Amino acid sequence: MKRKHTTTAWDRLVAAARSAPLDTGENVEAPFGFSTRVAARALSAERAAAPSLFVRFAWPALGVAALITAATVTTNLKPVMDANDEDVAALSEPVVVTDTGDVSA
């Protein structure tokens, strides 16, 4: 029966607490300047939250940049590869060794 007793203790305590005068806030007015300050902050925060030009154009600009990069690579890939092949071919040619001779010998 402990449970019943304890529940009753809480019930009686809370019943007593309910009889205490409660600040309902019904006749409370906002402190002087409160509503003006809050309204100003709220509306200015909304304005600040609006996306800036940078944010608005950042993603499209990134897309355009990616396209330009892809086009550049596609256009220039063949000439670059050809030039590279020429370099490799030049490297594979025999190297002329010039005997400078050992003068001291």
Add this chain to the structure above:
Amino acid sequence: MPEQDAETFDFPECLARVRAKDQDAAKRLVEQLYPLVIRIVRSHLPRRVAEEDLAQEIFLKMFTRLEQYQAQVPFPHWVSRIAVTTCIDHLRAQKRRPEFRMADLPEEQADVLNDVMTNENEVSAGDALAARELVFKLLDQLKPDDRMVLQLLDLEQKSLAEIKDLTGWNTTLIKVRAFRARRKLQKLFEELQSKERT
């Protein structure tokens, strides 16, 4: 400017003006809803949080989320839910809950606690304020969500439907939280009684 009665205040018209960035309408909306918000804030005010700061935070949230308001419930009900959930967030943010010790209680509150634990007499009307203080100290021992449910159910005597509207929790969850909270309090009372005996 004194607030109009909530029933006569034209919320749709005022909200339309606020959405059109009319600062005067925003100011009137805050003035109109201040009593409602401050009543919730005072009922659930976490320790060490200034009521004006909390009220301001609630109003700023209200303005930020204004576009989400679909007029499915009256606007003051929608704001009440923001107020309650903001209070719960602040309660959750308090990592440590003060330890409840009989020895730390003022004499009046200790007497009230003894009365409710040991005898069947009603607590006298003169001790109502002490009982209220004591209830809040006991509620402080609970998890924020459990505390909110028990306060709304037992202290403010709100119905399950009203609590559901205020918190957004379903009825089963509210009942589970109330059960859990009462069990924790029961355990606390038992501990206090055993300490009293020793």
